Amino acid sequence: MLFEQGMTRIHELMVILYAISIMLYFIDFLNQNRKANKVAFWLLSIVWVLQTIFLFLYMKQTGRFPVLTLFEGLYFYAWVLITLSLVINKLLRMDFTVFFTNMIGFIIMVIHTFAPVQVASDAMAEKLVSELLMIHITMAILSYGAFSLSFIFSALYLLQYRLLKLKKWSQRLWRLGDLQKLETLSYILNAIGVPVLLISLILGLMWKVVKLPEVSWFDVKIITSVVLLAVYSSFLYLKVRKEMVGKPLALLNSAAFLIVLINFFLVSRFSSFHFWYA
Incomplete structure (x- = not known):
């Protein structure tokens, strides 16, 4: 139970950081603001680190690679999109592609974080929806x-x-x-x-x-x-x-x-x- 609650809080933090990162990427997309791009990159990097840590913890807990259910697949899909956007941002400087890739990734993260299928108790599900x-x-x-x-x-x-x-x-x-x-x-x-x-x-x-x-x-x-x-x-x-x-x-x-x-x-x-x- 404590593991589930801790992971829920981490997911909520990731969604918040991801949202801020997207807004900064949007500002950079409009104005070619390299400072906003740099901050967005580091925020997204933090999200990626948290996602990666959770991925390994989940693998350790279940003893398998997490892609067998829709819930697990959504998480891995979001992780792949963030990884690709970080690589594109660092190597290719394709801001248009990075922004829209992260929009898709953010939607996937929101679905994964707030979908009630991941929550064991009705009380926790209701709290997340609220x-x-x-x-x-x-x-x-x-x-x-x-x-x-x-x-x-x-x-x-x-x-x-x-x-x-x-x-x-x-x-x-x-x-x-x-x-x-x-x-x-x-x-x-x-x-x-x-x-x-x-x-x-x-x-x-x-x-x-x-x-x-x-x-x-x-x-x-x-x-x-x-x-x-x-x-x-x-x-x-x-x-x-x-x-x-x-x-x-x-x-x-x-x-x-x-x-x-x-x-x-x-x-x-x-x-x-x-x-x-x-």
């Missing part, structure tokens, strides 16, 4: 916080832009901050919010599978969350790949924040997924 829900909600709210601050910077950008167009020079104008800084801060917060929201969505869907299998995949909350992720991802795509700047980007970000408000305050009341908000 923790999964708590992490899902926390990550979602953190992403909403990032999007809210991003919206504020975009709103200040639009106000500053209008004042400059009207040539209304005053002390208040300079206190708003320059346009370039406001746009950059808005972009950085969205770059943080998108991977956090993506991780929250993955955890939420996992919770649905475990706890609410009767809820439709076309539930309004699921659909609007996917739409929200798509809109903010489009913002990042337009900014990074299409090099869109200025007022159009600020207007898009402001419109996207309206979806955040609708998703948080209105949609939950009509959803079977977040029934506690009703």
